[in-house]
Amino acid sequence: MSSPSPSGSPSRSPPTGADADELRRLNTLLRGRLAHASAELQRATSSHNATADEQHRLSRTLLRQTHELRVLEGLYRERQQEIGRLRAEIAAFHEPENPDTVVDPHVCLESRLRQQDGDFCNLEARFDQAVFERDVLQDQSDHLAEEMRLAGDEIEQHQEDRNDLDRARENAEHELLLTETSLARATEALQQTESRVTELEASASEAAPTPNRLTQERDDAQAADAHAGDRMGAMKEDLQAFQRLYHESSADLNRLRAVHAASTDDLIQTIQDRDTARADVDRLRGDLSDLRTRRPGGSDASDADSDAGSGSHGSVGSGGKEDSDAKSSSNEEEDEDTAEVANDLLEAQTLQALAQSRSAERRRRQASPRRGPKVVGSGAPPDGSDGSDSDADPTSRPAPNVDSSGGPSAPPPRRSAGSSAPDPMKPVAPFARGELCIPGRTQAHAMIQREVDPWLADQISDKAMVTMLINVLFPILPTRPGWLFPRIAPTDRRQYTPKDYCVDLITEDNVRALLDSRPWEVLERAANADPISFEDDVGGGRLGVAIQRYQTHEPDCLQSYWESTHSFVITPAMIKQHPWLAIYKKERNNRRSHAGAHWKAFLEIFILAMREGWCGLDLVLGPFFLHFPKRSETVIWYPGLASRQANLRDPNLHIAEPTDLLEALDEANLEDPWRNHFRDTAEQHPARSISRLKDKSFGIQAQDAA
Incomplete structure (x- = not known):
């Protein structure tokens, strides 16, 4: 029997940090193990066939011996009957009623009896030998049956090991391809750096800089550029604030000039x-x-007047002096009044200018960015005003803290310095309680498989959203294999040969014609197709960013998603006959890698949205998103398989087989609706049978929208 398969067969992808040499060595090791497993499988198969032949031969021998044994048993019964008859004849001869017997047959009968006894002993010996041989053959048959069972177990184990080695080899080749791509990029960057070093050596008289120095200079330049960018941004903000202040000051100055001109x-x-x-x-x-x-009067009057005039002439003169003094004093008082009016007007204009200057200064401080630590939120100014220019026009605006009825008004609303400003990326409230989330939001909790299906409960029960890393969802989603695409057990999986399908359709011309028809356009999401677990018009917050990120990359990756379910086998014989197929196979793998990178970028934003409370893992189950099949799922496309197999099962059907890949594509899509990711049969998508997905993340708004 063959030796057991080597333990520790790699069935998972090599570490990401492995270099190209390690991946090549691992690929060589995997190929050797695969060859060893194939040889073991062939030896086990040969041993199984030989054992089956031996068991068949022994079975036929056993049947023949059994038949001979039955024949001997019949002969033995006949001999017994003959012996009984002969004994009866002997007894008859010994009776005295036969005195006329001339020849005594006693001796003859005894000789015949001895002969019959010898034959009987010989038959018994042969019977015992046949029974012994039958027991030996039965033991050998049981032993061969046990060996066949063990060989079957070893064959299944070798098949599983071979499948594991195939997957490990594919993973290693994929990682090797990625590493070679990264190595090519690194080589190109190194060549550019070397050319830069050569230019620097040619231009600089000092010692040639080392790559480390170039790296340091590059990092310093990037840091200086980032710092300069930050300073430039700050200066732009300051300039904008100063421009706003300049325009406000110009308006205030023009208003003051108008007031001054009117006052003048x-x-x-x-x-x-x-x-x-x-x-x-x-x-x-x-x-x-x-x-x-000129007033007329009598003599008395005139005398009196004259006396009064003569007697009071001096007084009249003094009175005139007093009048002149009074006039001068009144003029001085009027000049003082005018000066006071001018001073009051100048003081009012000065106070008005100061008030406007304070208001402009407050607006400038609020508009210009802080250079020191920021306090989240906006508070009232230190002077207790509401930040408006209440002194700019005292005739048209009410006094501060006075309402229209003349009483004191309520103080303006004030936000505490410790309150946080709304975060436009976070929702107002989480979409569900923590214990209802899949998985738990802040802490992990046990889950039942039927309640979280198709998620694998044993893989997400120990996970929480706030601590989830990208390796939980990438490169393989922790979903049950077979829920979206079919999965056939390795023991039941059939390996199709070129005779089982229309392999002659896979040619360069047919593949080019298939690609020219752009069959992946059937995966384009309809404009009126609404998601089932979230709102299509979500535009804000982290969830909106994630959805926009996915909507951006999906149109560029439609061909890769289509090829993931329409990937046909390209053998070395096909490549030898059509070398272009090797280029197409390489491009197909590259598209798959790029689409995987886009999907990973979306998942990174999606994890942030889950941490902030926008959604749970169920969001990506809906028909809005396209998924790549798992390696354990059976999605390989064999063109013309359905019609060829139908004709092989019943040659009288005479079903027309496809003549090109376009006809084979229509046949495959009609036979397997899942190949188009249910985009053309949306009502059949498995997610629509999950009741918990309906409107699960509806009605969630970002904090700034609320």
Whole structure:
């Protein structure tokens, strides 16, 4: 029998950090193990066939011996009957009723009896030998049956090991391809760096810089560029704030100039009115004195007047002096009043300018970014005002803290310094309680498989959203194999040969014609297709960013998603006959790698959205998202398989087989609706049978939207 398969067969992908040499060695080791497993499988199969032949030969021998044994048993019964008859004849001869017997047959009968006894002993010996041989053959048959069972177990184990080695080899080849791509990029970057070093050596007279120095200079330049960018951004913000302050100051200055001009005009008009009033007073005084001198009277009166005039001439003269003093004092008082009015006006204008300057300064401080530690939230100004320019126009705006009824108004709303500003990326409230989330939001909790299906409960029960890493969801989602795409057990999986399907359709011309028809456009999501677990028009928050990220990369990856369920086998014989197929196979693998990178980028944002409470893992189960099949799922496309197998089962059907890959594609899509990811048969998508997905993340808004 063959030796047991080597333990520790690699069935998972090599570590990401492995270099190209390690991946090549691992690939060589896997190929050797695969060859060893194939040889063991062939030896076990040969041994199984030989054992089956030996068992068949022994079975036929056993049947022949059994038949001979039955024949001997019949002969033995006949001999027994013959012996009984002969004994009866002997007894008859010994009776005295036969005195006429001339020849005594006793001796003859005894000789015949001895002969019959010898034959009987010989038959018994042969019977015992046949029974012994039958027992030996039965033991050998049981032993061969046990060996066949063990060989069957070893064959199944070798098949599983071979499948594991195939998967490990594919993973190693995939990682090797990625590593070679990264190595090519690194080589290109190194060549660019070397050319840069050569240019620097040619241009600089000093010692040639080392790659480490170039790396350090590059890092320093990047840091300086980032710092300069930050400073430039800060300077732009300051410049914008200063521009706003300049425009506000210009408007305030123009308003002050207009007020000053109006006040100056009022002052000039007031002075002119004062001079006019003074001229009117002087004229009235002159008219009054003329009337007094021209008034007629008697002698007494004239004498009295004359006496009064003579006696009081000095007094009259002194009175005129007093009048002149009074006039001068009144003029000085009027000048003082005018000066006081001018001072009051200047003081009012100064206070108004100061108030506007304070308001502009407050607006500038609020508009310009802080250089020190920031306090999240906006508070009221230190002077207790609400930040508005309440002193700019005292005639049109009410006094601060006074309502329209004249009483004190309520103080303006004030936000505490410790309160946080709304985060536009986070929701107002989580979509569900923590114990209802899949998985738990803040801490892990046990899950029942039927309640979280198709998620694998044993793989997510120990996970929490706030601590989830990308390796939980990438490269393989922890879902049950077979829920979206079919899965056939390795023991039941059939290996199709070129005779089982239309392998002659896989040619360069047919593949090019298939690609020119762009069959992956059937995967384009319809404009009126609404998601079942979230709102299609979600535009804000982290969830909106994640959905937008997926919507951006899906159109670019439709061909890769289509090829994941329409991937046909390309053998070395096909490549030898059509070398272009090797290029297509390479491009197909590259598209798959790029699509996987886009999917990983989406999952990183999706994990952040889950941590913030936007959604759970169930969001990606809906028909809105496209998924790649797992390696354990059976999705290989064999063109013309359905019609060829139907004709092989019943040659009288005469079903027309496809003549090109386009006809084979229609046949496969009709036979397997899942190959188009249920985009053309949305009502058959498995997610629509999961009741908990309906409107699960509806009605969630970002904090700034609320």
